Amino acid sequence: MDERSALGMLADAVGAAGDDAAVVDGLVVTTDMLHERTDFPPGTTRYTAGWRAVGASLSDVAAMGADATAAVAAYGAPTFDADEVRAFVDGANDVCDLTGARYVGGDLDSHDEFTVASTVVGRTDDPVPRSGASPGEAVYVTGTLGRTGAAIRAFERGDDEQGNALFRFEPRVDAGQALAPVATAMMDSSDGLARSLHQLAEASDCGFDISWDRLPVDSSVEDVATDAADRRELAAFFGEDFELVFTAPPSALESVDLSTPVTRIGDVTAAGVVADGDSLPDRGYTH
Amino acid sequence: MDERSALGMLADAVGAAGDDAAVVDGLVVTTDMLHERTDFPPGTTRYTAGWRAVGASLSDVAAMGADATAAVAAYGAPTFDADEVRAFVDGANDVCDLTGARYVGGDLDSHDEFTVASTVVGRTDDPVPRSGASPGEAVYVTGTLGRTGAAIRAFERGDDEQGNALFRFEPRVDAGQALAPVATAMMDSSDGLARSLHQLAEASDCGFDISWDRLPVDSSVEDVATDAADRRELAAFFGEDFELVFTAPPSALESVDLSTPVTRIGDVTAAGVVADGDSLPDRGYTH
Numbered sequence: 001m002d003e004r005s006a007l008g009m010l011a012d013a014v015g016a017a018g019d020d021a022a023v024v025d026g027l028v029v030t031t032d033m034l035h036e037r038t039d040f041p042p043g044t045t046r047y048t049a050g051w052r053a054v055g056a057s058l059s060d061v062a063a064m065g066a067d068a069t070a071a072v073a074a075y076g077a078p079t080f081d082a083d084e085v086r087a088f089v090d091g092a093n094d095v096c097d098l099t100g101a102r103y104v105g106g107d108l109d110s111h112d113e114f115t116v117a118s119t120v121v122g123r124t125d126d127p128v129p130r131s132g133a134s135p136g137e138a139v140y141v142t143g144t145l146g147r148t149g150a151a152i153r154a155f156e157r158g159d160d161e162q163g164n165a166l167f168r169f170e171p172r173v174d175a176g177q178a179l180a181p182v183a184t185a186m187m188d189s190s191d192g193l194a195r196s197l198h199q200l201a202e203a204s205d206c207g208f209d210i211s212w213d214r215l216p217v218d219s220s221v222e223d224v225a226t227d228a229a230d231r232r233e234l235a236a237f238f239g240e241d242f243e244l245v246f247t248a249p250p251s252a253l254e255s256v257d258l259s260t261p262v263t264r265i266g267d268v269t270a271a272g273v274v275a276d277g278d279s280l281p282d283r284g285y286t287h
Numbered sequence: 288m289d290e291r292s293a294l295g296m297l298a299d300a301v302g303a304a305g306d307d308a309a310v311v312d313g314l315v316v317t318t319d320m321l322h323e324r325t326d327f328p329p330g331t332t333r334y335t336a337g338w339r340a341v342g343a344s345l346s347d348v349a350a351m352g353a354d355a356t357a358a359v360a361a362y363g364a365p366t367f368d369a370d371e372v373r374a375f376v377d378g379a380n381d382v383c384d385l386t387g388a389r390y391v392g393g394d395l396d397s398h399d400e401f402t403v404a405s406t407v408v409g410r411t412d413d414p415v416p417r418s419g420a421s422p423g424e425a426v427y428v429t430g431t432l433g434r435t436g437a438a439i440r441a442f443e444r445g446d447d448e449q450g451n452a453l454f455r456f457e458p459r460v461d462a463g464q465a466l467a468p469v470a471t472a473m474m475d476s477s478d479g480l481a482r483s484l485h486q487l488a489e490a491s492d493c494g495f496d497i498s499w500d501r502l503p504v505d506s507s508v509e510d511v512a513t514d515a516a517d518r519r520e521l522a523a524f525f526g527e528d529f530e531l532v533f534t535a536p537p538s539a540l541e542s543v544d545l546s547t548p549v550t551r552i553g554d555v556t557a558a559g560v561v562a563d564g565d566s567l568p569d570r571g572y573t574h
Binding site: 022023031038070110117 | 309311314317318320322360389391392393394395396397400402404408
């Protein structure tokens, strides 16, 4: 059984789970386990790892339209170097500071492979589901797409400074809360834009029609993409960008005070996920 | 740097951390990472692993005198066998059911070694610290001591059924809440009774005088202990029993309605941790 199938089985077994985070009694709880081999390429600093691990969980809370209250992280490593642990904590603290959450510590575990499990707790009385999109609405994405793909390319060519910089994303907690009153469906783009659209389409029983030209492709992608196909690959399929993908009535955003850039990338339709008229494959990052 | 030193450094770096769980805005959050090599001996079922991992975090919440609201767990393993994942979820669900918490899912991660990171969120407006014990009070422990040591012996001799049964402890969430109004200091015994007493003594700037004969040694220990010294080793030093160790004025427990057995094992003194007049070593389980 692959992870996606197993996660589906887990969701069936656990009623309150599903969407980006679980909600129980007004609390939003989400957890993510990341490890060196697949999540932290050579060159990733412990500061960036702390930022990114906790940021991934903050992004899940953001996707529910919730505030972020507290974060913890369990840190598993073969050795506990004081500078490394401190750098990790600094990164976790700094990403929390961007969102209003408090980083309140965690656990250490002696572990062969560097492994981090982060958990964030938030609050909302009115979580935004994945299932509320309707034909006639518009579909939007926050920020830019493709930073993580560009980061991997930077690490591969030995530019660790740019790799780390691109890896440290800003979780969209403020935007998620601002959008919650008007967003009809929302999730984060951690599996990539294409897969996110398919997941929203399935949950909402709708379709999407987007335009390639509208995607807010990050400037770092323009620098490294070898051609137009590669550019699309990095922006729509690579995943792990942790932007919000959401739907809303076309004029609804006029009433929202947002400090985060938001781009309308297309429309909600009755069925089918297409880009410029062609079917958009349901593939992306498999966690 | 060993884990204990690193945890101390972490606690210094993160203001809200410390004690058994962090408290922020009335929320109690705790996380624990466990893995096969040190926490799940051969013979441990996935059902027991789910129970025990989530139970360890529930115990931390219990030690704060808080209720337990929600639990999540990240499950890392080389493969995702449907029966194993389901058994793990069943164990996590069942231990939550004992405490009123809801198990609301988690994350799956492809991982060379079976690894679990569990997080529990609870609520309290008045957490019980480790620092409130005063000379003249009594010191107590819930339940019995030594089950985990006896479980390891059972696994070693191939009696997996008894090992698993002893490994599935009942987190003392109900007792922790009932005791919260009268307990002056409290923690769980996951590092072993001896180390727990030293930690309470340090936090409260007090001492303890306990009697070996008063310890509520589990009947499973009586079955496997080779002599009196071994019996003390399993009951007071082995650790991972997840009982509550707490202090209270001697008559205060009369007003508490408890379904959990509680044993008075000695008294709070001005300084020094002694058992029957001899210094009690500060050693135990190092996570």
